[in-house]
Amino acid sequence: MSTLAITPDLIAQHQLTESEYRKIVDILGREPNYTELGVFSVMWSEHCSYKSSRLHLKRLPTRGKLVVQGPGENAGIIDVGGGYVIAFKIESHNHPSFIEPFQGAATGVGGILRDIFTMGARPIAVLDSLRFGPLDDPQAGPRNRRILQGVVAGIAHYGNCFGVPTVGGECIFEACYNGNPLVNVFALGVAKKEDIFYASAAGVGNPVIYVGARTGRDGIHGASMASAEFTEESKQKRPNVQVGDPFLEKLLLEACLEAMQTGAIVAIQDMGAAGLTCSTCEMGSRGGTGIEIELDLVPQRETGMTPYEIMLSESQERMLLVAAKGREGEVFQVFRKWGLDAVTIGAVTADGLLRVRQHGRTVAEIPNRELADEAPLYDRPHRRQVAARRARGPSGVAPIPNAQDALMALLASSDICSKRYIWEQYDYMVRTNTLAGPGADAAVVRIKENGVSIAMSLDGNSRYCYLSPREGAMLAVAECCRNLATVGAQPVAATNCLNFGNPERPEIMGQLVEAIEGMSEACRFYGTPITGGNVSLYNETLGEGIWPTPVIGIVGLMQTAAPVTRDFKTPGRPIVLIGGIGECDDLHFGGTEYAKVILKELWGLPPALDMDYEKRVHDAMREIIAAGLAESAHDASDGGVAVAAAECCQGGVGAALDFDADLSPEFLLFHEGPSRILVSTASPDAVVEIAARHGVAAPRVGITMKHALAIGNRGAALVSVTIDSLKAAYEGSLEKQLQS
Amino acid sequence: MKFGVIVFPGSNCDHDAWFAVNHNLGQRAEFIWHDSATLGDIDAVILPGGFAYGDYLRCGAIAKFSPVMAAVRKFAADGGLVLGICNGFQILVEAGLLPGALMRNRNLKFMCREVRLRTETLDSPFTAAAEAGQTLRMPIAHGEGCYVAGERTLDELEAEDRVAFRYVENPNGSMRDIAGILNAQRNVLGLMPHPERATEPLMGSSDGLVIFRSMVRAVATAPATAAALQPAAALRI
Numbered sequence: 001m002s003t004l005a006i007t008p009d010l011i012a013q014h015q016l017t018e019s020e021y022r023k024i025v026d027i028l029g030r031e032p033n034y035t036e037l038g039v040f041s042v043m044w045s046e047h048c049s050y051k052s053s054r055l056h057l058k059r060l061p062t063r064g065k066l067v068v069q070g071p072g073e074n075a076g077i078i079d080v081g082g083g084y085v086i087a088f089k090i091e092s093h094n095h096p097s098f099i100e101p102f103q104g105a106a107t108g109v110g111g112i113l114r115d116i117f118t119m120g121a122r123p124i125a126v127l128d129s130l131r132f133g134p135l136d137d138p139q140a141g142p143r144n145r146r147i148l149q150g151v152v153a154g155i156a157h158y159g160n161c162f163g164v165p166t167v168g169g170e171c172i173f174e175a176c177y178n179g180n181p182l183v184n185v186f187a188l189g190v191a192k193k194e195d196i197f198y199a200s201a202a203g204v205g206n207p208v209i210y211v212g213a214r215t216g217r218d219g220i221h222g223a224s225m226a227s228a229e230f231t232e233e234s235k236q237k238r239p240n241v242q243v244g245d246p247f248l249e250k251l252l253l254e255a256c257l258e259a260m261q262t263g264a265i266v267a268i269q270d271m272g273a274a275g276l277t278c279s280t281c282e283m284g285s286r287g288g289t290g291i292e293i294e295l296d297l298v299p300q301r302e303t304g305m306t307p308y309e310i311m312l313s314e315s316q317e318r319m320l321l322v323a324a325k326g327r328e329g330e331v332f333q334v335f336r337k338w339g340l341d342a343v344t345i346g347a348v349t350a351d352g353l354l355r356v357r358q359h360g361r362t363v364a365e366i367p368n369r370e371l372a373d374e375a376p377l378y379d380r381p382h383r384r385q386v387a388a389r390r391a392r393g394p395s396g397v398a399p400i401p402n403a404q405d406a407l408m409a410l411l412a413s414s415d416i417c418s419k420r421y422i423w424e425q426y427d428y429m430v431r432t433n434t435l436a437g438p439g440a441d442a443a444v445v446r447i448k449e450n451g452v453s454i455a456m457s458l459d460g461n462s463r464y465c466y467l468s469p470r471e472g473a474m475l476a477v478a479e480c481c482r483n484l485a486t487v488g489a490q491p492v493a494a495t496n497c498l499n500f501g502n503p504e505r506p507e508i509m510g511q512l513v514e515a516i517e518g519m520s521e522a523c524r525f526y527g528t529p530i531t532g533g534n535v536s537l538y539n540e541t542l543g544e545g546i547w548p549t550p551v552i553g554i555v556g557l558m559q560t561a562a563p564v565t566r567d568f569k570t571p572g573r574p575i576v577l578i579g580g581i582g583e584c585d586d587l588h589f590g591g592t593e594y595a596k597v598i599l600k601e602l603w604g605l606p607p608a609l610d611m612d613y614e615k616r617v618h619d620a621m622r623e624i625i626a627a628g629l630a631e632s633a634h635d636a637s638d639g640g641v642a643v644a645a646a647e648c649c650q651g652g653v654g655a656a657l658d659f660d661a662d663l664s665p666e667f668l669l670f671h672e673g674p675s676r677i678l679v680s681t682a683s684p685d686a687v688v689e690i691a692a693r694h695g696v697a698a699p700r701v702g703i704t705m706k707h708a709l710a711i712g713n714r715g716a717a718l719v720s721v722t723i724d725s726l727k728a729a730y731e732g733s734l735e736k737q738l739q740s
Numbered sequence: 741m742k743f744g745v746i747v748f749p750g751s752n753c754d755h756d757a758w759f760a761v762n763h764n765l766g767q768r769a770e771f772i773w774h775d776s777a778t779l780g781d782i783d784a785v786i787l788p789g790g791f792a793y794g795d796y797l798r799c800g801a802i803a804k805f806s807p808v809m810a811a812v813r814k815f816a817a818d819g820g821l822v823l824g825i826c827n828g829f830q831i832l833v834e835a836g837l838l839p840g841a842l843m844r845n846r847n848l849k850f851m852c853r854e855v856r857l858r859t860e861t862l863d864s865p866f867t868a869a870a871e872a873g874q875t876l877r878m879p880i881a882h883g884e885g886c887y888v889a890g891e892r893t894l895d896e897l898e899a900e901d902r903v904a905f906r907y908v909e910n911p912n913g914s915m916r917d918i919a920g921i922l923n924a925q926r927n928v929l930g931l932m933p934h935p936e937r938a939t940e941p942l943m944g945s946s947d948g949l950v951i952f953r954s955m956v957r958a959v960a961t962a963p964a965t966a967a968a969l970q971p972a973a974a975l976r977i
Binding site for chain 2: 161
């Protein structure tokens, strides 16, 4: 096969441009053979090389006093004190999840978990950010329902068996995801600071060892598939989706962590996208070394595999490691104990080359650094979005119901309703660290060893980002930080997953650039450097791109204690709205869930964000919680303050709220202005006093009570509904939609 | 008192059981690797939750052939306390130490939630510290927790007072709401819910300690168990 002639057609099939091909010839000083062409094509794919986004990603803040490892490794690392660190990252598995939802999502979980434990950290939490087409879409509805159920079952299958709790996430529905669902998986692990491992090959002559599953023909060109739009033919790519084995990954986790303790491992990297190719050349490039491997030694599941196939296979549950020469035996012993294959397949060399041999002949020889780090870099033309600044359409498309009917409709809508149907399929408490699980504003997982807990939240609002990628990205960061503040945690670092359409289109590239700018500014402001992440482009099907969907994951720290939770606890407690009811006008109302669900429209701009005020709200909230004053806390976001209040009632205790606002009932109840947290407290004066000290409005807006939720403005009743009917609308709605 | 926690390949609640015993119960726990021929000097053994051998073929179907299971059988036959939690219950059933079978949940989905259990008998080393009819809150997390057995077996379990726990609201379709059962000698308990996940207030419930404390009390007071026949072990309580 290596002798296959390199034709322009073949180059194009590998999604390499003419200039990229010329660069390959320059680097090699000759024409590549077929295997080398394949190796370059995956390493230089958008998925692996970030060639369209790298230039702009440089703007993201990546440094901070707690940052131990920023972008460039398998995961970012943050110091959490007491000699412990956390490693975390978010990654997309969008394309595979559309083609084969169950395995696509499952292997998405598997891939990110390997990224975490390859750093020496034991995974202790997973969160998922999911986007699907509407479940009731006239055409795509049945398929969307099938995709959701497959994705959720796949995540459950992998995470539950592996033994990592899936503790939170989000799930949103828009028509733009009909042909391109998003599955973004965040994972976080914990390690002792001195036990961190890096993927940097060192020590000429050190053996390169292959561990885990055998290599098969599955997943060849997965990375390239993830770097192209979907067409009708994409369904034929089903064999490109890998099949996951969480049991094997669990063994791999335990064996790797145990082998790391021997002190015989020099470097380690998982084989994810681009498999053996990526792990060899990246480890070599980071260490400034060469790596030589003999493919005959690679454990193979099938016979007759070509070098091209072995190098590009994306078979799951495999790791590559470099051991100290002479100490291989210690490593093999551990893997044998766990019943895993581990074989030496090559060695570290001094020449900086990735040299691949088969049957003793050299079948590929490429400089590691050029292959891994000198992929083409594009400053693609980008056009700033001329905002879709149209005003609200003629109302009457759908009759506007009264406020109470609107609230009930919102509570039952797919974006807002309880996602219990999803998260009850996840084991969210294995490892007994989960202090706040799914459904909470932020998930909280304790580290048993050092008395610190980690709060985590994922957020991304594509409606906002469609209206303004920049402001939408900033709002996502602000909301994540607010979610963390609501449970009492201090945000310290972030990871991002940038899901966009085809970057070769200037308007899409413009969205990407603006979103990165917004995210960058907000992360800088809130002191949450981005320590790693993922860019997923070409999220298009038949030329139809998704809305810009930058998803941010932020982690925060707090002392381990039972976190403050959403539900009202005791009747008769005063309720304070930290941050105040806020302002709204028609321009800033068009991106709300109310506009989507009730008016079926989208216009104007996202809610206005005052980053400084927002930060003061967080500071006040943390202080209120630290003083033990908050009995419950929940931020107002999607669906506005009325939905937030209705959610706080789900535990069985209701409330009577009466606002004092110059806003129409529509704006008052459903605007989505940020910087607002509903708190119930036995000590309202102390709460108000703390808020005032931070320069934050904190009106007393009501009192908790039994059985019902009543909302009014200046005495005029707007909503009066029993908790039972709120629960009926909120719970069970998703399941109903899935069964229809 | 010393608990042994068996580690099968794929066990993933082994650390949780270990932590519950060591930190929240204040007793000692040690891991026992699945290919051990013996259990060592322990007073009780826990088969933890997880997906032993990936639960391939059938939950627990491969684990029952693990070398350690011969030792568990002997330990049980000698009167030692054996607690199978979730996957551990499935293994005990597959191994024939408990009757019946665990099938897929009625809704065919994995299910993770807190449930309430009614203590059905106090006449066992796992429940003696409970109050009559005491309701315990603890989580379930399983895909195959629907307890099934023939009518005669079910009648026998009830007649012999071997149903240790029933669900107050049956989550998975288990026959006669059964959540946990005892063997005829009453020294082996299998249950689908996770008592080790309910052993401190931060976990949301401490009710699981009732089961562990019952075991501690039984070992301390019952000289008839095999473990207690070894004085060195008994003294270590």
